[in-house]
Amino acid sequence: MTTTTTQEPAVRAPARPEDARRSWWGDVGLVMARELRPVVREPFSVVFGLVQPLVFLALFGPLLAGSVGTDLPAGSVWQWFVPGIIVMTTLFGTSTTGSNLQYEMQSGAHERLLVTPLSRSSQLVGRSLKEMAPLVAQALLVVVVMLPFGFRPDPVGTVLGLALLAVLGVGLGSLSYALAIAVRRQEWMFWAVQQTVLFPVLILSGLLLPLESGPRWMQVAAQVNPLRWVVEAERALFAGDLTASVVLWGLVAAAATAVLGLLVGVRTLLRSTD
Template sequence: MTLSWALTDALTITRRSIWHWMRQPYAIIFGLLFPIMLTVLFGYLFGGAMQVPGDSGNYMEFMLPGMFVMVMAFGIGETMVAVATDREKGVTDRFRSMPMASSAVVLGRAIADMLYSAVLLAVMLGFGLLVGWSAHNGLGNALLAVGLLLLLRFAMVWIGVYLGLVIQGPEASATVQTMLFPLTMITNTFADPDTMPAWLGTIAEWNPLSATVTAIRELFGNPGVGGMDHPILLAIAWPVLLTAIFFPLAVARYRRLSA
């Protein structure tokens, strides 16, 4: 089977996902509104009580880079639910019975989710501009920051695909989605880890998401916390490592599914 055949099959799966979104736009609308709601909640309800590191008193500029990262990380749950739903409804088995590349289903899902994530990130960046956030270090650094965010999302896609192929039942799915909240919130997004209890601050500093938050704050020129060496390098290394682990796991798990 040639590479072009596999890519054609993957793009067919991608078009299926896009068509599904067009027929059920409420899921897309909620997905776009949820991070905006979180931004308003944390930024305006709690922002006045937060101390912003550095000279800037603009909490939105401090928080928004972390919110961009959180939105990319929450994609784990969206991908996982979509893959698990197809598997439980027998859609995946029907795909496996067709003469198509074995990796096309997971690759097509990944492409579709990356397209959706790009739209979601564009909406969040636009909303950030409306509420007082801005990028101060030029277009080149801003584009590099966007690239790091999408690289992180790419790694999250493969974690979501793998979990979607592994989990059994809605209870397990709900548990994984619940665990996304501590994963995304115990970071340096909302507060300096130095203000946390020592054990919690250590977890926040070692959370891979914190590296991306620190890196894009630096690239956007937003206020942030110090203490992390080479954040841009870490923001590349962590997603690459996660992709190297979960991409082969996802493809191998798909191939082991019973037809």
């Protein structure tokens, strides 16, 4: 005698209204708010990030004025030097953000975030967009600090320059997160790669010293360094030369860095969670 059993179809839980209303940009906003919360609670971290650039301004600026100040393309040493230091602040600040993600991976916070309904790509984009707020705040503080010393930035150029820095910071932050995910728990590897890449890019940007008097090979290498064009664009913008060709090239370099960083970062995150 054969008995037949009928299997009732699985009943799915009804979709919650908040799930239906969620969008990708909404997920990005949630992640961005989550990442900004510690910064808002402890704003001293933003101020503490200014120690290094202020040391450069206080100690390297006078040396620069005394040695090559008369040969600088901009008449004032501060008009030439301060925009470069602001870019350096962005470079140092965003290139180290991957260490925070490494800490979350070690503590398990990153895995808990991955099991939420938030899309993977929105998690990385939200983290990267968070970098805009502290770096713009730090750049404004540098400008304010240097005003009594004769630094006179163009108001419109300053706003455009800060927007350009925000775009660059998104790309650099994304690449830093991608590196942290790639090396995972090998913290030493993250810092080894970060330091190995950071200083050649920094020197070849003409940020600290004019490259016009350097060897030919260094000038050629600087031409393919995206940070070089961002530095030149920032100097032109802060000087009020808004229509200079280097401004366009700086925008292209910053946008390309942002697009590349987001693509690499999202791809690395998706592959790590497959």
